Amino acid sequence: MNVRKLLLLLTLALLTGAFFAFDLGRFFDLDSIKSQQAALEAYRSAQPGATAGLFFLLYVAVTALSLPGAAIMTLVAGALFGLVAGTVIVSFASTLGATLAFLVARFLLRDTVQTRFGDKLRTINAGMAREGGLYLFTLRLIPVFPFFIINLLMGLTPIRTWTFYWVSQLGMLAGTLVYVNAGRQLAQLDTLRGILSPGLLASLALLGVFPLIARKITALLRIRRLHARWPRPRRFDRNLIVIGGGSAGLVSAYIAAAVKAKVTLIEQAHMGGDCLNTGCIPSKALIRSARLLADIRRAPEFGIRRADADFDFADVMARVQGVIRAVAPHDSVSRYTGLGVEVLQGRARITSPWTVEISAASGTRTLSSRAIIIATGARPFVPAIPGLDDVGYLTSETVWNLRALPQRLLVLGGGPIGCELAQAFARFGAQVTLLDMAPRLLLREDSEVSDLIMQRLRSEGITVRVDHRAERFLSEAGEKVLLARHGEQTLHIPFDAVLVAVGRVANTQGYGLEELGIPAGRVVETNAYLQTLYPNIYAAGDVAGPYQFTHAAAHQAWYASVNALFAPLRRFKVDYTVLPWATFVDPEVARVGLNEQDAREQGIACEVTVYPLDDLDRAIADGDTHGFVKVLTVPGKDRILGVTLVGSHASELLAEFVLAMRYGIGLNRILGTIHSYPTFAEANKYAAGVWKKAHAPQGLLAWVERFHAWRRG
Numbered sequence: 001m002n003v004r005k006l007l008l009l010l011t012l013a014l015l016t017g018a019f020f021a022f023d024l025g026r027f028f029d030l031d032s033i034k035s036q037q038a039a040l041e042a043y044r045s046a047q048p049g050a051t052a053g054l055f056f057l058l059y060v061a062v063t064a065l066s067l068p069g070a071a072i073m074t075l076v077a078g079a080l081f082g083l084v085a086g087t088v089i090v091s092f093a094s095t096l097g098a099t100l101a102f103l104v105a106r107f108l109l110r111d112t113v114q115t116r117f118g119d120k121l122r123t124i125n126a127g128m129a130r131e132g133g134l135y136l137f138t139l140r141l142i143p144v145f146p147f148f149i150i151n152l153l154m155g156l157t158p159i160r161t162w163t164f165y166w167v168s169q170l171g172m173l174a175g176t177l178v179y180v181n182a183g184r185q186l187a188q189l190d191t192l193r194g195i196l197s198p199g200l201l202a203s204l205a206l207l208g209v210f211p212l213i214a215r216k217i218t219a220l221l222r223i224r225r226l227h228a229r230w231p232r233p234r235r236f237d238r239n240l241i242v243i244g245g246g247s248a249g250l251v252s253a254y255i256a257a258a259v260k261a262k263v264t265l266i267e268q269a270h271m272g273g274d275c276l277n278t279g280c281i282p283s284k285a286l287i288r289s290a291r292l293l294a295d296i297r298r299a300p301e302f303g304i305r306r307a308d309a310d311f312d313f314a315d316v317m318a319r320v321q322g323v324i325r326a327v328a329p330h331d332s333v334s335r336y337t338g339l340g341v342e343v344l345q346g347r348a349r350i351t352s353p354w355t356v357e358i359s360a361a362s363g364t365r366t367l368s369s370r371a372i373i374i375a376t377g378a379r380p381f382v383p384a385i386p387g388l389d390d391v392g393y394l395t396s397e398t399v400w401n402l403r404a405l406p407q408r409l410l411v412l413g414g415g416p417i418g419c420e421l422a423q424a425f426a427r428f429g430a431q432v433t434l435l436d437m438a439p440r441l442l443l444r445e446d447s448e449v450s451d452l453i454m455q456r457l458r459s460e461g462i463t464v465r466v467d468h469r470a471e472r473f474l475s476e477a478g479e480k481v482l483l484a485r486h487g488e489q490t491l492h493i494p495f496d497a498v499l500v501a502v503g504r505v506a507n508t509q510g511y512g513l514e515e516l517g518i519p520a521g522r523v524v525e526t527n528a529y530l531q532t533l534y535p536n537i538y539a540a541g542d543v544a545g546p547y548q549f550t551h552a553a554a555h556q557a558w559y560a561s562v563n564a565l566f567a568p569l570r571r572f573k574v575d576y577t578v579l580p581w582a583t584f585v586d587p588e589v590a591r592v593g594l595n596e597q598d599a600r601e602q603g604i605a606c607e608v609t610v611y612p613l614d615d616l617d618r619a620i621a622d623g624d625t626h627g628f629v630k631v632l633t634v635p636g637k638d639r640i641l642g643v644t645l646v647g648s649h650a651s652e653l654l655a656e657f658v659l660a661m662r663y664g665i666g667l668n669r670i671l672g673t674i675h676s677y678p679t680f681a682e683a684n685k686y687a688a689g690v691w692k693k694a695h696a697p698q699g700l701l702a703w704v705e706r707f708h709a710w711r712r713g
Contacts, residue, residue, distance in 0.1 A: 041080060055077065055081075059089070063098055063148075064098075064104070065101070070147075078179070087176055090179075091169060098168050099161065099168065105152040106155035115605050116605055128157040128158050129158045132160075132163060226353070231352070236368045240256045240262075240263045241264050241356050241369040242266065243372065243374050244377055245265055247273060247541060248560070249375035249540075250265070251557035252557040253265040253336060256564075261565050264344060265336060266346060267345060268347045271331045272327075276328060276331055283396075283584070286317075289320075294460075296308070311428075313402075316428070346358040351366065351515075353516070353534045353537060355367065357512075370536060372536065372564075373537075373557075374543055375553070376543045377543055378505055378506045381503040382395065382500050385470050385471070386472045388500075391473045394498065394500070396417050405429060406496045408496045409499060411432060412470055412499065414442065420583065420585055421499060422499075426457075426460055426461055431463075445644070449646055452626065456626065468486045479496075480494065480495050482495065516533070518537065519533060526544050529567070529572070530556060531563070538560040538563065538564050540553060540556040540560040552579060556574055559572050559573075579592065580592040580655075582654065584651065589650060590650040592657055593661055594641045595632070607634070608631070610629070610687075611683060611686050624648035628646055629644075631691065633666075637666070640661050642661075643657040647683070653680055656670065667687075670688040671688035671691075671692055673685065
């Protein structure tokens, strides 16, 4: 604790202690005030200005120190100054005192509380940042809540000071009027309970609920205004229309059919979306072939003197297409038709909040639906770098058309896609240069993860250039060249093909969103329920963000479809708290929850436990000792806040921790779970063992040691 906080705390303690030590509370007793009423009124008549000023300052002090007596002083204000003047004095004094108490709590405690309990308070903080004024106003209107507690607790939240002040000023006015008015009959009051009758309390409680009702009414009026320009169908053709046949669209349609809703799925190109056709499936097929070549080159490490592989890159790419064809039936029209989904091939455009126009080779038709889900996915983002169009480029969508291996491949982007494909192509024999403008690869991972992967890529012959900005593409002496800026230096990087992997942007154009006024930038804007501007139009998957993973799209699809089909009877806020992700480089990188970087940025206290894979028997036997298991836990407890795994099979090993976090299983129970030997999964148990060793009860062990010594005689 710094000096200023310590001084303030001591001052508050002295003032509060003096109040109780000298029994100053006796002056704030109703009987005492009534006995002094005549003297107080005489002093006020002789010194009206001084009386009002002193009373104001005293009221501020009592409120700021959260001392008992504010209610009695409000009565006195009514008796001494009348309804109007008393209300004005108390209103401003109480608000000023409350704000001072709020600021004291914020100064002394907020940082400590947020650091220690930030993960538990994340939802509350988000709600306060969004609608803190409304919450506070509701609490102020209902006097059964102690105001001094509200002052202190609000100081621990992100609500702005000015918002706290003016909302308190307005919200406490009703209660102030009641008490000041009661004070005008101070002589007839025998108890404070007489001020608030059950009827008055009920009225004030209803007044407190009014803002919530008003918000609902306002929302309904806003929706009516939005819908006013569109004719609403008297009946609907469908319960749900889903636009897009990728992961989010397929899962949304499946859920709707499973609950017997009438659902239509519209896809303009290939069922399965990016994941099946240009993303997850082809990339993993390519990575598997590349991994086999890398293992063959490591043959001497496994006691095999020599091993060679003869391959044609065209055959590798043919295998990739074969894998796509083998998986395609899982996402096919026939499968989903069999599940009860109507699948239409064509281009969809939303023409009103309830209607979708489908343009197909056979013609155009319009369907109406109670709800619509936009699941149109995303596409590679191509930055506007001068000369890029002239030299030509590949993306994660078009790279699968290659049949000849580029001799020199330039990869722009050090994220998951860039790193995965750079390593794969290097293993096939391409000279790969990986360039990123960020200071390190995989920027969302912890720095030691980035360092380990960068070292591995460089060890495989990849030229990694971080902190380099692509400035211009051009042709020099018949070859393609990138001009890249690194500090004050300009580099000329020759290449034969360039792969652009700098991110993805949502597919929002041409679906009618602009005509409806639905906000969409790099993603479609949605609320916590995945609703767009129109509450019956939802968005899920890559088009909605913030996580552009196939499993995240499927996760969102459950919320979008259930909310679309059952709102307003029941709806759910989408939950991202236990969302895993993986990068399929070698060694793999996988994580769930917080990493150290996230915890530091969010100010969340945590303990870090690391188990290195070079200690694991199975990793040693397999020659895959690169990597580690890193677990973040609540200080002093085994509750898991996040896990990062780097190593062989990391994406598979993560599942145990995802399950543990989802259902509140701590490291003690993971340690107590039998894991087959020898397996990579044991790394999870051994990481729990490292944590347990660090938290061994040393005092108890000392007594146990004495016990065993005693038994030996």
